[in-house]
Amino acid sequence: MEGLTRSYRMGPQVVHALDHVTATVRRGEFVAVMGPSGSGKSTFMNLLGCLDRADGGRYRLDGVEVGGLSSDALAAVRNRKIGFVFQSFNLLPRQTAQTNVELPMVYAGLGRAARGERARAALAAVGLERRAHHRPTQLSGGQQQRVAIARALVNDPMLLLADEPTGALDSATSLDIMALFQRLNRQGITIVLVTHEPDVARHAGRVLSFRDGRLVGDHSQIPEDALSAEAVA
Amino acid sequence: MNALDALRSALESLRASPLRSALTMLGIVIGVAAVIAMVAVGSGARDQVLRQIASLGANLVLVGQGSVARGGVKLGAGSASTLTEDDAAAILRDIPGVAVTAPSVRWGLQIVAGNQNWGSVLFGVTPDYLEAREWTITHGRGLSDEDVAQANKVVVLGQTVVRNLFGGGDPVGEVVRVFSTPLTVIGVLGEKGQNTQGQDQDDVIFVPLSTAKRNIPGMAKSNPRFVHSMAVKLQDGVDQEEAQRQIRELLRQRHRLVPGQDDDFWMRNLSDVSATRDESSRALSFLLAAVAAVSLLVGGIGIMNIMLVSVTERTREIGLRLAIGARRRDILVQFLIESTTLSLIGAGFGVLIGVGAAMLVAELAGWPTLIRLDSILLAVLVSGLIGIFFGLYPARRAARLNPIDALRHE
Structure with a gap:
């Protein structure tokens, strides 16, 4: 990802969900996006994740101007370059962990054999190789979120977008998940994480703060290491 | 996906x-x-x-005497008298795939037996006709070639006629009269029931073609070889359309019809009927x-x-x-x-x-x-x-x- 410059207006006179925001996320960064609800951080995320289009400004992802892409091309970008992690996991309830992880590869057009192999590898990377054939209901919240992270990683994206990934988890499990994010970040994956909890944001290397649709703060910090928690898990 | x-x-x-x-x-x-x-x-x-329908006579084409126009006035069906026994012979000889041709004459008349009488239809036919129409004989015998050659005064009766003239009795050997000609009953036909149009197919009698021509007054006055219709039975697997086309052509030629002139005969097959x-x-x-x-x-x-x-x-x-x-x-x-x-x-x-x-x-x-x-x-x-x-x-x-x-x- 080279640079990201964008601004956004929502309607002519209504609330500016995002008002001329300019920011750049560099490759390999771990960025936390903070702000109270209604601050525009979710809108920012949706634009970053190519789920939404800006009605003003420009967004370049990996050197590609995203604004001009067709809806199919955007789907391909989401599929190959971006991995999503949600607050509520969003796993398909009737599918096993493995089939859930395989889903992005289905849309990437991979064959069954390759999908199975890569899904197993991704589950191993989040420490769930022995839970591959469990359904989400048979897994704990933390385990479900790990499955979701494995799903986000399986197509080898350059950017991992996490929207309140610890919002539905207790604090011990949250720490656990954050340690996993840090480890992934050290392995070279760019992470943008939306949260309203300062405790969570502490684990990132940079914090972007939003208020009333504007970017009001951008500062780097030394991330608090969550590795000790990971060792426990 | x-x-x-x-x-x-x-x-x-x-x-x-x-x-x-x-x-x-x-x-x-x-x-x-x-x-x-x-x-x-x-x-x-x-x-x-x-x-x-197939049991009534599979692969069967009926050819009949048609109408003829004189001076712009079209007379009814059968008004021409150009269809002959020789046409039947020619069809059998010249058209490939024809198994049997069976010419017939037809006459509606009263049949008298003792003090009973009954109006029915007489067919003058050859033995081939009974075969082509797949008639069976229940009592006695059918017509033979000899009956036709010698114009024997014999008759085969349909079930309806038997019922009306003889009640339930066996008519074989009895004598019936048509136009004061005595005919000896030699056989009774198997029952066919109604045809697809609801007509009683068993209300019929068969005599040798030659006997009919010789003894029925008014028949075959102008042309002794004349027939009302003929049943043409095709061999299995023969294209019916094609055979009908060839028969039409042959008959038009034999009847010296110029192009543009209407056929003086009609043709029908049982699939038309169905x-x-x-x-x-x-x-x-x-x-x-x-x-x-x-x-x-x-x-x-x-x-x-x-x-x-x-x-x-x-x-x-x-x-x-x-x-x-x-x-x-x-x-x-x-x-x-x-x-x-x-x-x-x-x-x-x-x-x-x-x-x-x-x-x-x-x-x-x-x-x-x-x-x-x-x-x-x-x-x-x-x-x-x-x-x-x-x-x-x-x-x-x-x-x-x-x-x-x-x-x-x-």
Whole structure:
């Protein structure tokens, strides 16, 4: 990802969900996006994740101007370059962990054999190789979120977008998940994480703060290491 | 996303609520079963009629004396007297594939036996005629070549005539009179019943062609070789249309008809006769098809309804799929395959039930049924189309969802 410059207006006179925001996320960064609800951080995320289009400004992802892409091309970008992690996991309830992880590869057009192999590898990377054939209901919240992270990683994206990934988890499990994010970040994956909890944001290397649709703060910090928690898990 | 993955995920989601899927299919099941069973019963009945017709004389072409126009006035059928025994011989000789030609003359008259009398139709024929029309003899014997050669005064009676002149008694050896000519009864014909137009085929008597010409007043005055009609029996597998074309050509030539002049004979085969019967069974078929169409339509609406429910229930799933890289087309195809799978599985059960019902009808009611592959294929095809048609609207709704709203949907 080279640079990201964008601004956004929502309607002519209504609330500016995002008002001329300019920011750049560099490759390999771990960025936390903070702000109270209604601050525009979710809108920012949706634009970053190519789920939404800006009605003003420009967004370049990996050197590609995203604004001009067709809806199919955007789907391909989401599929190959971006991995999503949600607050509520969003796993398909009737599918096993493995089939859930395989889903992005289905849309990437991979064959069954390759999908199975890569899904197993991704589950191993989040420490769930022995839970591959469990359904989400048979897994704990933390385990479900790990499955979701494995799903986000399986197509080898350059950017991992996490929207309140610890919002539905207790604090011990949250720490656990954050340690996993840090480890992934050290392995070279760019992470943008939306949260309203300062405790969570502490684990990132940079914090972007939003208020009333504007970017009001951008500062780097030394991330608090969550590795000790990971060792426990 | 390839079709196999889509199919697998469709089956998965249908299996998730089996009762709902089964109830949704019900309309299609009933519709398809109705189509299959009704076509089976209908074509079984038609098949039986066709076999009856074939038993009257398969591969038979009837050629008759036609009308002739004199000075612009068209006289009635039979007004010409150009069809002869020689034409019959020529057809047998010159047209390939002709097995038998059997010329005949026909006369409506009174038959007297003792103090009884009965109006019937006399046919002057050759033995070939009885063979071509597939008449059987129940008592005595049929006509022989010798009877024809010697113009023997013998007669074979149809069942109706026997009943009216002799009651239940055996007429063989008795004498009947037509136009004061005594004829010895040598045989009785097997019963044929009504023909396809409801005429009694058994109200008939047969005498040798030569006997008829010699003893019936007024017959064959102008042309002793004249015949009213002839039955032309074709060999098995001969193209009837082609044979009829050749016969027409030959007769036009023999009768010296110039191009543009009307035929002075008519020609008919028994499939023409059966066309009338087809009409009425077709009307019935239309009615049955309407019933099937209505239940298939209702089934389709049921599918649409349940697919709309399914789209709403799975809004988050759709949002997730879109977020992780499904194109709108993938979502559309997924839901279309789901609705089509639903209707095709329904069609599968419908085929089983329809075939079962047809067999049950054959077993219990003793009706002839004929299960037709084309009706099965058609019913399945139509069900597939119904699945696509009624699945299209819900699928488009799913595909048009905004991923952000869909993910937020509770």
